[in-house]
Amino acid sequence: MVEQFEQRLAAGEVVLIDGGTGTELEARGVPMNGSVWCGVAVLDHQDVVRGVHEDYIRAGAEVIVANTFPSNRLALEPAGFGDRVAEINRRAVETARQARENAADRAVLVAGSLSPHSAEGIPDPQPGADTVLAAFREQVAIQAEAGVDLFALEMIPDAFYGRAATQAALESGLPVWLGMTSWSGDGGWQHEDGLGNLVAALARPGVMAVNAMHTDVEQIAPAVEEIRQHWDGVLGAYAHHGGWEPPNWIFHDISPEDYAQAALGWVQQGVQIIGGCCGIRPAHIALLRERLPARIPAG
Template structure:
C-alpha cells in the first residue's frame, strides 16, 4: 500500500481479515499442535498463502500474518533453533505480502499465553508469575523480526491483562515500530468491559494514550455482543478503534475444540463505526464469507 495505514484510518474504515488458523482448519489442515497455524509456516506455506488470498478476495485490506503462535520458545520445543524460528517469523510477512500484494501487512504478535497452548490467553493467569520484564523479553525477538521483515504494523492482539499491555507498549516504544493494541475482553454484570484478568478495560486502554507508536486500539477474539462496551472503553485512549470479534463460539482449551454456534451480525457493524472503529474484521471462526459480508456492509454504510 502506498498510503500509510494511519492516513487510511483517518479517511474511513479499513477491512481486516478474519481467523487465519480456523480457516486453515476448516480447509482440512491440522492445527491441533502447540504451534497451531505457525506449524504451516514450515510445513505447508502454500496453505497459508491460499488463505491470505481468500481473505483478500473477500475484501480484506489488511493481511494478518501467521505468526500469532510463532515464537522462539514454541519453535524450540519443536526442535528449531532461534535463527530458524526467527526466519519462519520473517517468512510469515513474506507470505502475506505475496498473497495479498494490495494489502497492508499486520505482523501478528500473540500473547505469552498463546505459546503455552493451554487457553491461558483467555484468563491472563500467567502474568502474576511471569512479570513485565519477562514478558518484554518474550515479545522482543518476534516483534523485531516482524518489523525487520517489513510488516506495516504489528498487531499486538488477544492481550488479556494490563501487565502484558505494559510489556508490548514498552517494546513498541523501544523498537520504534507502529502497533495496534487489541485486548480480549468480557462484560461484567454491570455492563463494564473488563480484561480477561478482570481489570477495567478503559484503564488498560488508557495506557496507550500519548504513545506515538500506537495507531489504533480495540478488541479481538471477543464475543460480538461485547464489542460495543469494549469500544466505549477503548475511547479512553483517544485513538482510532479496532473491532475484530470472533464468531461468538467459545474455545474449550481442555477438549481443544470450539463449542456453541454463532456468527458476526453485520447489522452491528455500522454502530461500531459510529463508535470510532476504523479497523473492522474478524477473529476465530470468521472466514472469508464473514469478511465479505463485513466489507459489503461497510461499503453500503459509507455510500458511493
Template sequence: MMQEDIVILDGGMSRELERLGAPFRQPEWSALALIETPEIVERVHAEFIDAGAEVITTNNYAVVPFHIGEERFAAEGGRLIELSGRLARSAADRKTGTRVAGSIPPVFGSYLPQDFDPAHAPALLGKIVSGLARHVDLWLIETTSSIEEMKAAAKATSAAPKPLWVSYTLEDGHADSQIPTLRSGEPVRAAVEAAVASGAEAVLFNCSAPEVMEAAVKVAVAAVPEGVRIGVYANAFAKPADEIPANDGVDEIRHDLDPAAYAAWARRWKALGATLIGGCCGIGCGHIAALRRTLKPADQSS
C-alpha cells in the same frame, strides 16, 4: 462518519487453513501450517484479500513456546516468524494498498494474564519483532489480557518503529455487563489510556464474544484523543474463551454467527465509532466478504 473511514481487517486463520487442507491441531495450532504447508498460509491470506480485507495479519500467533515448545522455538522460531512475515507480504503485494500487520501475540498463552513473566518476555518479544520487521507495515499487539502484557509488547516494538495498534481481549463470561474489563479484571478505560500513552494509533478489542464489544467501544471512544482509531474483531466461540482449556482440542464454533449475523453486529460497532473491523477465531472469508458488502458497499466495483 464517512464510509471511506472504515478499514476491513481479515478474519481467523486457523479454520480457513483447515478448510484448505492444512494440518490443524493443538498444541501447534496455526503454527503447524507454517511448518508443514506454508503455501496454504499464503493462499488463506490471498483469499482474505479477495474477500475484502485491507489489512492482513501475519500467521505467527502460535509461534511461541506455549504452542510449539521451548526447543522448537529456540531452534526454528526465528525462521518461522520470518516466514510468516514473508508469506503475508507476498500475498499483500498482489493488491495495491493492502497492508500487513505484524502479530505480537501473548507469548505465554492466550487469556492467561496471571502467567505473564516480565523477566522472560523481552527476549521472546524481541525475537518476534526482529523476525517480522522488514515485512510488515504496522504492529498489532493482539489478544492482550493485561496492561502489563501490552506495555512489554509495545516496548519491544520500539526496536523497529512502525504504526502501533493495540488489541485487548475482554472478559466475556458476563455478556450483559455494562462495565467492560480485560481478562485481568482491569477496566477498559485504564487499558485504553495505557495503550495511547504507549504510542498506539489504534485501540481494538478482539477474541471475545460480539456481545461484549459494544460496551468496550463506547468506553474507548470516550477515552481516546482525536485521531486514535477504535476497532473490533470478535470471535465465534460457542463458550466464553476463558472457559476453554488451552491447548486442548479444537473448540466449538457458534451456529448463530453466519456472515449476515456477524455483519449485523459490525453495523452496531460502526455506529458507535469503530472504524477498524474484522474477525477473529471462527470468522472466515465469507464473513469478511459480508463486512465489505455491508460496511463499504460503494467499493464493490473496485
C-alpha cells in the same frame, strides 16, 4: 502505503481487515498443534496459509495479519521449536507478502501479530520482565526485517505483558495497534484491572489504534464503549464466534448477514477498523466489503 492508510483513518474512513487465520486453517484441514496452535502451520502447510491470506484479500481485506500470533520464544521454546523462532516468524510474514503479490489489486498492508498467548494460555509460571521484553524484541526484529507494515498486539491480558509488547513494537518505528479481549458470562474472563484501565496503562504516543478483538460478537459494543472512555483515537473491532476446546476452535455458525449487521452497529459507535477473529471466515469479510460505509458518522 502506511502513510496513505493513516491519512484515511484521520479522514474518518472505515478500513476492512481480514478474518480469523488460525481457525480458517483449521477449517481447511490443517492440524492444530497442542502447544502453539496454528503457529507452526507455515512449516508444513505454507500453501494453505498463503491461500487463506489470498482469499481474504480477494474478499476485500485491506489489512491481513500474518500467522504469527503464538510464535514468540515464550510459546515456541517450551513446545520444542526454540531453534526455529526466526524461521517461523520470517516465513509467516513472507507468506503473507506473497499472498499480497498474488491476489491484491489495491493497497494491502501486512500486520505482524504479537501476543503472549499460546494454545495453553499465557506462560505459567510468569517469566521475568527482561525475558518477556527480550522475547517480544526478538519477534519484532524478525518480522520488521521480513517486511511487515505495522504490528497488531492481540489478546493482551494485562499490563505486565502489554507494556513489554508495546515497548518492543514501538521501538521498531512502525505503527502499532493495541488489541484486547473482553469476555463475560459463564466461563468468561475479564482483565484483572478492568479493560479501560488496561487501555489507559498501555496507550501512548505511537499507538495507531485500540481494538476490541477476540471478543464475542455481542460483547464488542460494550467493550468499545469502555475503551473509548480512556482513548480518543482510532477504534477497531474484530469479533470471534464459537468456542475453544484446546487446541481446536469449535465453530458455531453465524451468518455473514448477521455479522455484517453487528458490524454496522460498531461503525455507528465510531469504529473504523473492522474485520473478524476466530470463526469469522472469508464470506463474512466479503459481505462486510459490500455493506460497510466509507466513513464513520460525522461528529
